Amino acid sequence: MDGDRPGAVRARGITKTFGDVVALDGIALDVAPGRIHGLVGPNGAGKTTLLGLLLGLAVADSGSLEILGAPVGRALAAPEGVAGFVDGPGLYPSLTARQNLAALATLHGRDAKGPAIDDALARTGLTDVADDRTRGFSLGMRQRLGLAAALLTEPRLLVLDEPANGLDPAGKRHVHQVLTELAADGTSVVLSSHRMDDVEALCSEVTILATGRVVYSGPLSELATDRQELDYRLVTSDPAAARRVAADVPELRLVGDPATLVVRARVPALDDLVTRLVKAGVALRELAPVVSPLEAAFLALTDRSPVGAEAQEGRS
Template identity: 45%
Template sequence: MRHSASGASAGTRAGTRAGKEAGTRAGNPSVDQVIVTQGLTKRFRGGQLAVDGLDLAVPRGSVFGFLGPNGSGKTTTIRMLMGLIEPTSGSARLLGSPVPRGLRRVLPEVGALIEGPALYGFLSGRDNLRRYDAADPTADPRTRTARIGDALERVGLAAAAGKKARAYSLGMKQRLGLAAALLQPRQLLVLDEPTNGLDPQGMREIRSLVRELAADGTTVFLSSHLLDEIEQVCTHAAVMTRGRLVVQGPVAELSAGARGRLAVTTPDRADAVRVLKEHGVTDLAVAGEKVTGELPVPPPDLAVLNAALVRADVRVRAFGAERASLEDAFVALTGEGFDVAQ
């Protein structure tokens, strides 16, 4: 079943140092974290281990990217945090309250969009939001119409508010589910793959909205399998693979933990490859006039390497080390590829 929840209706190793710090924070409830888990584990019937000993720490005020390939355990983790399924073992705290015991108290402060919205197809988008808001005992019915209008405007659905939900595209349904999560101010917004089904323009709009919400003081916990999405909008991130946490910390630190690739633009590709190999550059690849490769450890002086290319009569049009990305960090940490579909 798919779920959309307003608050009341559901709901490193960037270096090793960052991972240890995150673990310390997770064990220290006095530090200001909106989500903390310790050893959180979920094993389904039949023995499938979906989440394995997760220690997560989400700082207040962050845009936290929960990153991993499809099937890595992201949605299962979110469903445990929202009280939709029980963990097998371990513990979790949401806004300082234990999960699931304290959810009744904190859910009014949490907006969530999980696995896409659950909508009444025979109702309009606006009337679906009325149903969601009416189910929230903390919602003021006197301001309902205005709040619904604001939420629809914010997600770009004002013009389609009167259309039946069954006629909505997947992207429009995602927007409507997000509007439901925004019907009231929230301390925490939990979004599971919020750009699913959106075209590039829609994805940009959702990213812009996430930035606005963060600027207003809302902590945003955003799961995605799109590396580009996390890099563009998130301040912090955690990487999951096969149910286990690989790394967590500030996005800039995660990327810095991986080496960037050397890139040389030249029409003399074969000569460039030969010279770079002689200087210890590995994993060489050629695409058009661009030659890239992994620098050895420790890396050589780039000026010396550039001079060697020139001495070999390689016409160098561009030369330098490219910034490492989250994809580079993921591959360096796990030795695996990653789904980077845009």
């Protein structure tokens, strides 16, 4: 953790059951101040349950949970400084975006007519629809308004469930910018997402859940190592010549559709291929992993489809 500052989240041995269903099974989680921590896993892995515990919407059956340095032992007891939403933000559909925020500000004893509301609307890109009733808002607009509502409380821990859900590129850009700025100012963010590109763009750390258990928790960078074998798609000036060159590279395999040049290799073998292509006079126009390092780790650690070009069909 950062110096003498308490961790934003410290969980040990957290379990939670619903009848015969074990939603969380011995969960450990650490989130440092000023970090954006990603929470990923298949449907039913326990992500929403864990987020609910962080927001004080439920209490664990066993284990210890500290949030912002304070122990949490009962429902609806999250300490001051925690904000966010699970399963989408709760809004009053008959009120406008501005009125929704004003109502929330009043509930929290804050100024319902001050500049904070305009600032929250502007930061989330909702100024132009501030006086529209939320009944007609799209999913993405509701998500952004939920984030604006959380900003009103000036949180030290922000907990978000699929914050980029339904966002267009402009909306996603607004949300990414807000979260990055919050982290830079010392706010901790825990977010769940099915979009690996969002997690990779935002998060420095990630926890991967499967069947209620942590299968990986740590820096995102450790999931992408030279030892990890991935599939890479290449676009070159001469596909036939590139395929012949690739066939001679040790510890590298051609995979996938013969019409597309896809190779399976670790980073050293991939570097060897690039060097050989240059020497052969073949221009390399594009080189990208078929599956990102995070998604590859997700698939492997959660025992999903095999990683590679043939794994593309049926991914979610």
